[in-house]
Amino acid sequence: MGRLVLAGTGHAHLPAIAAIGKIIGDGHSVVAINSGDMHYYSGMGPGMLGGVYRPEETRFPVRRMIERRGATFVKGRVASIDAPGRCVVLESGERISYDVLSCNLGSEVSWSVPAASGKDVFPVKPIDNLYTARERIVSMACEGRLRVGVCGGGPAAVEVAGNAHAAGKKGKSGGCRVQVFSAGSVLGGMPGRVGRMAEARLVKEGIEMFSGHPVSSVESGAVQLESGAVYPHDIVFLATGVRPPAIFSASGLETGPDGGLLVNRFLQTPAFPEIFGGGDCISFAPRPLARVGVHAVRQGPVLLNNLLARLNGGSPYPFEPQAGYLVILNLGGGYGIFSRGAIRFGGRSAFWIKDFIDKRFMLKYRE
Numbered sequence: 577m578g579r580l581v582l583a584g585t586g587h588a589h590l591p592a593i594a595a596i597g598k599i600i601g602d603g604h605s606v607v608a609i610n611s612g613d614m615h616y617y618s619g620m621g622p623g624m625l626g627g628v629y630r631p632e633e634t635r636f637p638v639r640r641m642i643e644r645r646g647a648t649f650v651k652g653r654v655a656s657i658d659a660p661g662r663c664v665v666l667e668s669g670e671r672i673s674y675d676v677l678s679c680n681l682g683s684e685v686s687w688s689v690p691a692a693s694g695k696d697v698f699p700v701k702p703i704d705n706l707y708t709a710r711e712r713i714v715s716m717a718c719e720g721r722l723r724v725g726v727c728g729g730g731p732a733a734v735e736v737a738g739n740a741h742a743a744g745k746k747g748k749s750g751g752c753r754v755q756v757f758s759a760g761s762v763l764g765g766m767p768g769r770v771g772r773m774a775e776a777r778l779v780k781e782g783i784e785m786f787s788g789h790p791v792s793s794v795e796s797g798a799v800q801l802e803s804g805a806v807y808p809h810d811i812v813f814l815a816t817g818v819r820p821p822a823i824f825s826a827s828g829l830e831t832g833p834d835g836g837l838l839v840n841r842f843l844q845t846p847a848f849p850e851i852f853g854g855g856d857c858i859s860f861a862p863r864p865l866a867r868v869g870v871h872a873v874r875q876g877p878v879l880l881n882n883l884l885a886r887l888n889g890g891s892p893y894p895f896e897p898q899a900g901y902l903v904i905l906n907l908g909g910g911y912g913i914f915s916r917g918a919i920r921f922g923g924r925s926a927f928w929i930k931d932f933i934d935k936r937f938m939l940k941y942r943e
């Protein structure tokens with residue numbers, strides 16, 4: 577009988593966590609490793625920043641979920657994987673052996689600008705940073721007018737900008753001034769109309785948009801642009817895109833061009849068929865995938881099936897990414913933008929649809 581190790585308890589591992597009872601019932605043991613006792617659901621993170629959700633509504637108590645089902649939870653950070661020795665090595669030096677390993681270690685904000693420093697600089701991943709940022713915004717907005725800078729122009733940047741602005745309104749005096757600095761056009765990776773709709777909404781709310789203004793550094797509370805202009809801020813968010821952690825390349829495992837764990841259509845590494853992976857930390861060999869929760873969530877059941885197939889003997893399923901996917905942006909203040917194929921609209925109804933989908937997802941796995 578085998579030992580299954582779940583490295584990271586992100587979105588793609590939720591079905592495996594739910595099935596721990598069955599896996600143990602089949603005669604195996606399960607160990608799950610995560611850096612925290614909670615896992616935050618990214619879809620509701622910006623809403624938590626804006627004050628629509630309480631933090632406890634947006635997170636999974638993964639330690640409790642795992643231990644209640646009879647598995648072992650280890651709080652710690654994975655540092656590397658000794659694939660030939662079939663061991664996960666933690667930053668503490670602890671080594672955890674496995675027969676089958678599944679990696680769902682997420683991603684980190686890619687920030688190539690040196691000296692991104694200062695105590696109120698918040699990368700948008702991990703998502704729990706948004707909770708700390710909200711506390712700072714609310715308390716600082718009470719003390720006086722607050723300046724917030726957002727570096728980046730993708731979906732996370734516009735959601736964080738809109739919701740930081742909404743959080744600032746909770747303060748007694750003056751609200752907050754939000755400035756967004758993006759190297760290219762806003763939401764450049766999405767259909768043009770979505771970017772224009774988002775920009776128009778943020779500008780209407782009083783948010784200042786600096787499109788085509790790359791940031792060169794963030795130092796001592798100021799955002800410096802490549803043009804030389806300097807904008808002082810009290811709080812800065814880094815939303816410059818994400819990349820997989822360096823764990824896989826540092827471990828000598830085969831990776832994709834951006835360092836993600838290379839997996840085939842069965843979410844399995846070609847050289848070590850006992851190692852699987854899902855979510856933002858993988859590079860899907862058949863074709864590049866956007867690093868969005870939609871893929872991580874849809875990979876979850878495939879990953880569970882294939883882990884069971886490896887442990888018990890059985891047929892793995894291929895992961896078939898959907899061609900397009902629904903995007904609903906939460907721009908704060910109960911306003912959303914809906915985009916799916918040719919259908920696009922903005923308003924409260926878009927936010928309500930997102931709220932419904934996100935709460936239903938939480939209910940499915942949370943306890």
Ligand SMILES: Cc1cc2nc3c(=O)[nH]c(=O)nc-3n(C[C@H](O)[C@H](O)[C@H](O)COP(=O)(O)OP(=O)(O)OC[C@H]3O[C@@H](n4cnc5c(N)ncnc54)[C@H](O)[C@@H]3O)c2cc1C
Nearest residue numbers: 584586587611618619653654682855856867868869870872
């Ligand atoms: C602000 C924001 C909003 C977003 N909104 C959406 C959205 O609405 N819809 C959507 O589809 N996508 C959204 N995304 C993208 C989404 O966050 C990711 O695609 C999604 O989180 C990927 O899920 P995952 O399970 O792979 O990783 P994660 O959600 O990052 O989970 C990884 C887990 O592993 C743990 N971990 C990380 N490193 C280690 C380590 N070394 N050792 C141990 N544990 C570790 C983490 O604590 C975490 O619990 C958003 C992203 C951001 C930044």
